[in-house]
Amino acid sequence: MKADMGRKYRAYPTEDQDRILTGWGHTARALWNVALEQRVYLWEQRRYGLRAVEQSKCLTSARHGLDWIGELPAQAGQQILRSLDRAYDNFWNPEHPAGFPVRKKRGHRLSIPFPGQAVEFRKLNRKWAEVRLPKIGWLRFRLSRAIGGTIRNATVSRDGNGWHISFGVHTGRRPDAPNGKPACGVDFGVTASAFVSTETTPRLMPQTLNANEKKRLKALEQRKARQITFAKKHNGGKYSHRLRTTIAHIARLTTRRANRRQDFTHKLTTGLAKSHGLIGIEDLRVKNMTKSAKGSAEAPGKNVRQKAGLNRSILGNTPGERRRQLEYKARMYGSELVAVPPFHTSQTCAACGEVDPESRKGCGRLFACTRCGHEDDADHNASIEIEARARRTGGSDINSTRSIPRVRVPVTGRRRMREAPKPAHTG
Structure with missing residues (x-):
């Protein structure tokens, strides 16, 4: 029973949950990079294709020896290795447009995947619900639409506007019969x-950013360029708190622009x-x-x-x-x-x-x-x-x-x- 639909909701973690999820997101990114480097090394040295089943054994050993990996839930680490398997399968598939898997940079969107068996959902009222995640407890999110099926997987992610939780849902819906329209x-x-x-x-498409937002985005990008130059000259390339604040403001504006563009795209394609x-x-x-x-x-x-x-x-x-x-x-x-x-x-x-x-x-x-x-x-x-x-x-x-x-x-x-x-x- 595979997921055939997706649901995405705005999540509202507490301060402690926000700190833990941020650490997990960076750990998940590092685990992806390490697992990818391990596969590349074995292929270049021995022409051996490593898969998630074998890497899971290495992950179990690493969880006992490295605290920063041990803090990440085991289910999330296994999901990351399975995602890497899918990335390789898409790359080897000549009919799929995906390229070779790439490393995830620090500025990449933070995300932590979970299998459906590791999460528990409960509805609080008409507008709010909670999902229980391993090691973190109940995470509150805005129930903007009904889930409408069985949860098969969940992913907690963060963009410029905050945290979100996405569910892969099995609805069992079959394709409709031809509608006979022009x-x-x-x-x-x-x-x-x-x-x-x-x-x-x-x-x-309506303007994704108004005049004031465009002006502010340009000013923030100029400020970011100046702060990066200063960091390279005086801080050895280390980002300051002010520079990270500027990057966060830019991310908030660009996410707003992307959301407006996505809203127009969904309305257009659904109507067609x-x-x-x-x-x-x-x-x-x-x-x-x-x-x-x-x-x-x-x-x-x-x-x-x-x-x-x-x-x-x-x-x-x-x-x-x-x-x-x-x-x-x-x-x-x-x-x-x-x-x-x-x-x-x-x-x-x-x-x-x-x-x-x-x-x-x-x-x-x-x-x-x-x-x-x-x-x-x-x-x-x-x-x-x-x-x-x-x-x-x-x-x-x-x-x-x-x-x-x-x-x-x-x-x-x-x-x-x-x-x-x-x-x-x-x-």
């Missing part, structure tokens, strides 16, 4: 966050999955799109700062996260997600199928076909083309990159098909 194509861009083919206006039976998106290679233009010392790049700004804008719209959410939400709400090849979607006329870069001069907002004279917003035209490709692909292979046949249904005809009433079923 299809759509979605073009994820930078200027327009998302343009849906069935809509006439784009979906725009609920109101459409087929969703077409571009099969984007975000990692290739956001490569740095810095180059090397022998061959320095051009327009490096401009490309860096473009990369930030692309990543700020989270195309990879939107696709990940659409994949599981489409199954939940009876929809189907189809990723189509992105080649020339912004240069293809949705009316006649002509591919011509001159139809979109200077990558502007207007698309004007040089063949048939069709004019439309460039992103809306691309979304209609994505929908047409998704209809032909039919979801047979979500990762297909095969060529698309040049068969077109006029734009007006596709709109009539969407707006026409469905024929009655005769039994």
Whole structure:
């Protein structure tokens, strides 16, 4: 019985619990790094692949000899080793995009994992609940939504806003039957966050930080740079309390920005999955799109700062996260997600199928076909083309990159098909 849904809640530990959880978080990070180094060393020296079962024996010995490891609950240490196993399995899987496991730095988000058997949940009232963790007792958290299943695992983590607890829950929910709703194509861009083919206006992401927050974030980053320079010159690189306070303030603002971005992404993907039976998106290679233009010392790049700004804008719209959410939400709400090849979607006329870069001069907002004279917003035209490709692909292979046949249904005809009433079923 595996977890099929996730639940995340804001936790409110006491001062003693906060101190203990912080120490556990750094111990968990160090244990991950040590276990990773042990595996790398054995592979380089003896070509031997170490797994969590064998490392658990070493962990038991280390708990008796090292107090800082012994303070961490044994269940959490074993969960960390199992997570390292999954990281290696994803790396060896050619169909998974994960890279080789990396070390966790001190600034990495603190997290302590627990198996479901090690935690106990109880509800206090309609708004509050508690979870019992090993060696720490009952941890209070805000019950913002029902758990709705059996807890299979739990993770306590801390970001810029404070502590949170996440549960992996087994709900037993099965994918819904096809909902029979109309299809759509979605073009994820930078200027327009998302343009849906069935809509006439784009979906725009609200500003994740207002003007005052942006100004404060810039001032904090400048202060951090000055304090780091001072630490390197006078403190041997050791961070002062003031520098750590500045870093905490920056983390609070960046976490607020990330939460607002995530809120928009969830609302967008949930609405698309609920109101459409087929969703077409571009099969984007975000990692290739956001490569740095810095180059090397022998061959320095051009327009490096401009490309860096473009990369930030692309990543700020989270195309990879939107696709990940659409994949599981489409199954939940009876929809189907189809990723189509992105080649020339912004240069293809949705009316006649002509591919011509001159139809979109200077990558502007207007698309004007040089063949048939069709004019439309460039992103809306691309979304209609994505929908047409998704209809032909039919979801047979979500990762297909095969060529698309040049068969077109006029734009007006596709709109009539969407707006026409469905024929009655005769039994």
